[in-house]
Amino acid sequence: MAIQISPSILSADFAHLADEAAAVSPSADWLHVDVMDGHFVPNLTLGLPVVESLLKATDTPLDCHLMIEDPDRWAPAYAEAGAGSVTVHARAASAPVRTLREIRRLGARAGLALNPAEPVEPYADIVGEMDMLLLMTVEPGFGGQSFLDVVLPKIRRAREILDTREASVWLQVDGGVSAETIERAAEAGADVFVAGSAVYGAQDPAKAVESLRALAVEAAGGR
Numbered sequence: 001m002a003i004q005i006s007p008s009i010l011s012a013d014f015a016h017l018a019d020e021a022a023a024v025s026p027s028a029d030w031l032h033v034d035v036m037d038g039h040f041v042p043n044l045t046l047g048l049p050v051v052e053s054l055l056k057a058t059d060t061p062l063d064c065h066l067m068i069e070d071p072d073r074w075a076p077a078y079a080e081a082g083a084g085s086v087t088v089h090a091r092a093a094s095a096p097v098r099t100l101r102e103i104r105r106l107g108a109r110a111g112l113a114l115n116p117a118e119p120v121e122p123y124a125d126i127v128g129e130m131d132m133l134l135l136m137t138v139e140p141g142f143g144g145q146s147f148l149d150v151v152l153p154k155i156r157r158a159r160e161i162l163d164t165r166e167a168s169v170w171l172q173v174d175g176g177v178s179a180e181t182i183e184r185a186a187e188a189g190a191d192v193f194v195a196g197s198a199v200y201g202a203q204d205p206a207k208a209v210e211s212l213r214a215l216a217v218e219a220a221g222g223r
């Protein structure tokens, strides 16, 4: 699976989102959009109207990460609007399989997310229902936190589960991904990397994406 980088606009300037999207569009595979409702996580960001505007402002596909309660109800609208990928948290979804199927039916890639302390094994039997498994490497809610090395064994186990089942499911990590941490996550088996502050805190965000990609490709060793 090719290494992919998904810059998180949580660390961008919300007053200039179109410009911030353009700043990474030469090199980013996705634009990661953190939708937070102030309930599932203690932070409030943006919702569907902003996603609809972003879709008009950029050709980079949107990777929408819903950190919200009741994603079963809201996720389909993001897929219908044109998001390329819509990820829901396993803990928040009351009918994850139905919701993943609905996201796919509406034409988006379907993702399932797990917080750092949530095990991957209970979801092994439903990996065929998803296009991406997102393992949080920080507690969700805020950018700029430190990468949690305690998640590395779970990344390895998830990679094993996906390889054993020959599932073409992308393995995304999100939180604290930087030039200092991306190699560890790539060695463990991740192939899609969300990076907020490491990209938008850099002088040249597009270059930062390329540097992260080069480190991950090297660490993944052609996997």
Ligand SMILES: O=C(CO)[C@@H](O)[C@H](O)COP(=O)(O)O
Pocket: 008, 010, 011, 032, 034, 065, 138, 139, 140, 141, 142, 143, 144, 145, 174, 175, 176, 177, 194, 195, 196, 197, 198
């Ligand atoms: O979902 C989240 C945080 O909950 C992330 O997408 C952050 O936006 C990542 O930011 P950095 O840790 O890379 O600064």
